[in-house]
Amino acid sequence: MTKTTASILIVDDDEAIRGLLSACLDPSYWCATAASVEEATRLLESNSFDLVLSDITMPGTSGLDFCGHVQKTCPRTVVVMISAMTDIQFAIEAMREGAFDYVTKPFELTRVKMAVDRALRYQRALEEKHRYEQELEQRVRIRTAELRSANEDLNFMLDTLYRNYRATLRGLARTLEARDIETRGHSDRVVAYSMRLGKKMGLPSNDLLALEQGALLHDIGKIGVPDAILLKPGSLTTDEWVKMREHVAHGLRIIEDVEFLSGARYVVGQHHEKYDGSGYPNKLRGDGIHIHARIFAIADAFDAIRSDRPYRAAQSYEKAREELIAHSGSHFDPRVVNAFMSIPEEEWEDIRCAQSEDSTEHIIDRSEISSFIFSLGAPEQVTSKLHALCA
Numbered sequence: 001m002t003k004t005t006a007s008i009l010i011v012d013d014d015e016a017i018r019g020l021l022s023a024c025l026d027p028s029y030w031c032a033t034a035a036s037v038e039e040a041t042r043l044l045e046s047n048s049f050d051l052v053l054s055d056i057t058m059p060g061t062s063g064l065d066f067c068g069h070v071q072k073t074c075p076r077t078v079v080v081m082i083s084a085m086t087d088i089q090f091a092i093e094a095m096r097e098g099a100f101d102y103v104t105k106p107f108e109l110t111r112v113k114m115a116v117d118r119a120l121r122y123q124r125a126l127e128e129k130h131r132y133e134q135e136l137e138q139r140v141r142i143r144t145a146e147l148r149s150a151n152e153d154l155n156f157m158l159d160t161l162y163r164n165y166r167a168t169l170r171g172l173a174r175t176l177e178a179r180d181i182e183t184r185g186h187s188d189r190v191v192a193y194s195m196r197l198g199k200k201m202g203l204p205s206n207d208l209l210a211l212e213q214g215a216l217l218h219d220i221g222k223i224g225v226p227d228a229i230l231l232k233p234g235s236l237t238t239d240e241w242v243k244m245r246e247h248v249a250h251g252l253r254i255i256e257d258v259e260f261l262s263g264a265r266y267v268v269g270q271h272h273e274k275y276d277g278s279g280y281p282n283k284l285r286g287d288g289i290h291i292h293a294r295i296f297a298i299a300d301a302f303d304a305i306r307s308d309r310p311y312r313a314a315q316s317y318e319k320a321r322e323e324l325i326a327h328s329g330s331h332f333d334p335r336v337v338n339a340f341m342s343i344p345e346e347e348w349e350d351i352r353c354a355q356s357e358d359s360t361e362h363i364i365d366r367s368e369i370s371s372f373i374f375s376l377g378a379p380e381q382v383t384s385k386l387h388a389l390c391a
């Protein structure tokens with residue numbers, strides 16, 4: 001039994017032509033015949049054909065309309081029109097409609113066979129192209145799913161890294177609170193106040209990240225101050241003040257070799273400078289003091305005023321406001337004071353009472369946190385995921 005190599009639908013109202021065409025074509029082709037477009041349409045619904053050979057002029061619906069129908073419903077079925085010489089204009093029209101070729105009646109069988117061979121070659125190319133596109137789409141779908149999953153893994157790792165990084169910084173800051181150097185929760189609150197002020201002053205996200213580090217670690221150098229001075233209940237002597245003020249230099253030394261803490265250096269090194277140049281250690285003044293330190297100075301002072309001290313109870317928001325205004329231009333940068341005043345009291349109180357573990361993530365753009373984590377030197381696990389993403 002001959003293996004079927006193509007399926008062909010022959011449509012012609014002339015029975016003799018249908019018979020002739022079926023008989024003359026290669027025996028490996030499976031041929032179905034229809035005497036009208038209506039019959040052909042039914043056959044097309046229940047069978048798949050590689051090629052349609054259709055007459056143009058038939059009773060009822062014309063072959064021209066059928067050509068358009070085949071194009072729409074079976075885009076990979078190739079149509080060859082059969083046209084009487086007088087129908088040549090229709091044949092041209094049919095080709096405009098998407099017919100692949102036409103043969104004229106009365107036809108020579110060799111010409112018909114050649115047209116059929118050509119059309120079937122074209123049909124196989126169409127089929128091949130379709131298969132290739134399908135395969136490509138499938139590959140794109142699989143790759144997209146892989147990328148999505150890799151991206152989710154990467155985001156998860158970045159989140160984990162960022163949380164660990166912050167937990168480490170906060171652990172350092174809490175060692176100070178544990179020694180009663182600072183009031184409980186001071187570091188978290190000054191971070192939250194600094195972030196809010198930094199945002200108000202339009203600091204970009206990378207600056208906010210650096211300001212956060214600085215606020216958390218501002219007094220890290222106090223670890224290097226002897227307990228006898230640090231925890232002394234009474235007032236300090238002149239020599240003791242000299243030692244106490246050295247905490248700024250100690251702090252800078254502690255962070256100087258830690259590359260990922262380099263953002264903290266402005267607050268750690270300048271948080272006791274004053275706007276009028278009367279601060280320490282370098283008597284910097286005005287904009288000579290880094291904006292991080294000018295912002296932090298207000299966050300630190302506000303928290304000190306609003307917190308209980310061994311020698312006095314926490315003071316009111318109004319008192320804090322008065323203090324900041326009184327020292328605007330001397331201790332504090334007036335622009336930062338103005339930014340503070342433009343934020344409603346309720347908001348400051350919400351931040352103070354939030355006991356928030358993490359206010360930073362709401363303020364800093366997530367993509368900035370990701371690029372910051374990468375700037376720390378992402379571990380191999382992360383970089384290999386990145387390479388997989390980019391491959």
Ligand SMILES: [Fe+2]
Nearest residue numbers: 218219271272
């Ligand atoms: Fe300090």
Ligand SMILES: [Fe+2]
Nearest residue numbers: 182218219300
């Ligand atoms: Fe402080």
